[in-house]
Amino acid sequence: MDTMRIGPIENHRAKEEGILVYPVYSRRSQGLSVGINLFPDQKHCSFDCPYCEIFPFKTNTLFTLDRMERELGGVLARAPQARDISFSGSGEPTLSPFFPPALDAAFRLRDEYAPEAEVAAITNGAGLLDNRVFDTLVQQASRPRGLRVWLKVDAGTEGWHRAMSRSAVPYSRLRERIKAFAQQAPFIIQTMLCLIQGAPPPEAERRAWEDLVAELALAALSQGRAPPTVHLYSKARPAPEDPLAQSLPASFLAEQAASLTRSLEKQGISLTVLVFP
Numbered sequence: 001m002d003t004m005r006i007g008p009i010e011n012h013r014a015k016e017e018g019i020l021v022y023p024v025y026s027r028r029s030q031g032l033s034v035g036i037n038l039f040p041d042q043k044h045c046s047f048d049c050p051y052c053e054i055f056p057f058k059t060n061t062l063f064t065l066d067r068m069e070r071e072l073g074g075v076l077a078r079a080p081q082a083r084d085i086s087f088s089g090s091g092e093p094t095l096s097p098f099f100p101p102a103l104d105a106a107f108r109l110r111d112e113y114a115p116e117a118e119v120a121a122i123t124n125g126a127g128l129l130d131n132r133v134f135d136t137l138v139q140q141a142s143r144p145r146g147l148r149v150w151l152k153v154d155a156g157t158e159g160w161h162r163a164m165s166r167s168a169v170p171y172s173r174l175r176e177r178i179k180a181f182a183q184q185a186p187f188i189i190q191t192m193l194c195l196i197q198g199a200p201p202p203e204a205e206r207r208a209w210e211d212l213v214a215e216l217a218l219a220a221l222s223q224g225r226a227p228p229t230v231h232l233y234s235k236a237r238p239a240p241e242d243p244l245a246q247s248l249p250a251s252f253l254a255e256q257a258a259s260l261t262r263s264l265e266k267q268g269i270s271l272t273v274l275v276f277p
Contacts, residue, residue, distance in 0.1 A: 019037065019040065019071075020036065020037055020040055020061075020068050020071050021034060021035070021036055021037070021068060021071035021072045021075050022034070022035045022037065023075055026086070027233075027276050028150075028231055028233065028276050029083040029084050029120075030083065031081075031082075031083040032079055032081060032082045032083055033083055033084050033085075033086050034072065034075050034076065034079065034082045034084070034085045034086065034117075036072065036085065036087050036088075036102065036106065037063075037088070037089025037090055038063050038087065038091070038093050038096035038098055038102065039063065039089055039090040039091045039096065040059060040061040040062070040089075041058065041060070041061060041062055041063075042058045042090070043056070043057070043090045043091050044090070044091035044092065044095050044096070045091040045092045045095070045124070046092050046124065046126040046127075046167055046169060047092070047124045047126065047165040047167045047169070048165070048166040048167060049154075049165055049166065049192075049245075050163075050164070050166065050196060050239070050241050050244045050245040051164075051192060051235045051239050051245035052239055053237040055240050056240065063096070063098055065098060065101055065102060065105060068105065069105050069109065072085070072105070072106065072109050073109050073113065076109055076110070076112075076117075077113050080114045080116075081114075081116075082114050082117045083117060084117050084118040084119065084120050084148070085109075085110055085114075085117055085118070085119045086119075086121075086122060087099070087103070087106075087119075087122065088121075088122040092124055092126065092127065093121055093122070093123065094123055094126075094127030094130075094133045094136075095127065099133075099136070100136050103119070103140055103147065106119050107119055118145075118148045119146075119147055120148040120149075120150055121140075121147055121149055121150065122150045122190070123150065123151055123152065124165070125151050125152050125153070125177070125178055126167070126169045126174065128177040128178060128180075128181055129169070129174065129177055134177065134180075134181065138181065138184045138185045141185035141186055141187065142184075142185050148187075148188065149181075149185065149187040149188065150187070150188045150190045150231070151178065151187045151189060151190065151228075152190055152191075152192075153178065153189045153190070153191055153209070153213070153216070154191055154192050155208075155209065156205055156206070156207070156208030156209030156210070156212045157204065157208045157209075158171045159205070160201055160202075160205040160209075161174075163196050164196070175212065178216065179216060179219045180219075182216045182217075182225075182228065183219045183223045183225075184223070186225060186226065187228050188229050188230075188231055189213060189216065189229070189230045190231045190233070191209070191231065191232055191233075192234065192235070193233070193248050193252065193253055193256060194234050194235045194245050194246060194247060195245065195246040195247070196244070196245055197244060198246070200248060200252065206259070210259065210260050210263045213230060213260060213264070214263065214264055214267055214269060216228060217264065217269045217271055218267075218269070221269070226271075227269060227271040228271065229271065229272045229273075230260065230273045230274065231276060232253045232256060232274070232276065233253070233275075233276035233277070234248045234252075234253060234277060235247040250277035253275045253276075253277055257273045260273055
């Protein structure tokens with residue numbers, strides 16, 4: 001069988017050059033991930049994270065569903081061992097009007113070519129403020145072998161949220177919508193831990209984040225759902241504004257994971273915490 005072999009990558013510049021479908025090695029997928037970029041023309045995002053790896057670019061390539069299906073089918077036919085099909089790319093995938101039909105196409109092609117692969121959406125969560133996006137994510141995540149929602153929860157306080165997202169998205173509303181989502185669908189909490197202007201998340205922020213994770217776990221448990229898995233990771237790729245954001249050592253992430261576990265155990269909550277230095 002002809003299979004695709006790739007090694008670790010330092011950045012995702014390939015997808016910034018207008019490619020709709022791009023295979024990469026993903027540390028958090030722990031293997032081959034087939035990315036789908038709904039924004040091959042330029043970056044589109046509701047956040048402006050200082051650690052973001054997307055460098056400024058602009059192309060004449062526009063997303064079309066037909067082209068995505070052709071490219072995705074071709075990649076999966078050569079890489080049936082793919083761990084997942086991931087919607088990420090050059091921005092926030094839920095902002096694209098193509099997101100719902102592209103999800104349907106990805107599931108269909110997954111079933112045909114790579115039935116063991118997951119379908120994932122890596123989202124900053126701001127789309128949950130839109131009822132249509134909220135409902136789409138709930139529906140897709142609740143289907144059999146449905147969408148794996150990797151949902152950004154980078155902060156526990158308003159101040160750190162502003163530092164990490166640099167957006168006008170209201171933090172209090174976002175928290176409530178994420179909590180409501182936790183009651184209706186499974187998801188993964190993804191939390192970036194990094195230095196901002198040379199400083200790590202302050203102690204009060206770290207404790208507030210732990211409290212928020214507990215709230216989300218309890219929201220899921222209240223509806224008979226398993227609490228979300230937590231992904232802790234740090235900056236691993238170059239960003240346009242380096243060194244505004246910098247990586248933290250693996251020991252910091254391990255300490256935060258242990259602290260979260262202790263905090264949750266005191267409340268009778270058990271969940272999986274995975275660390276990706």
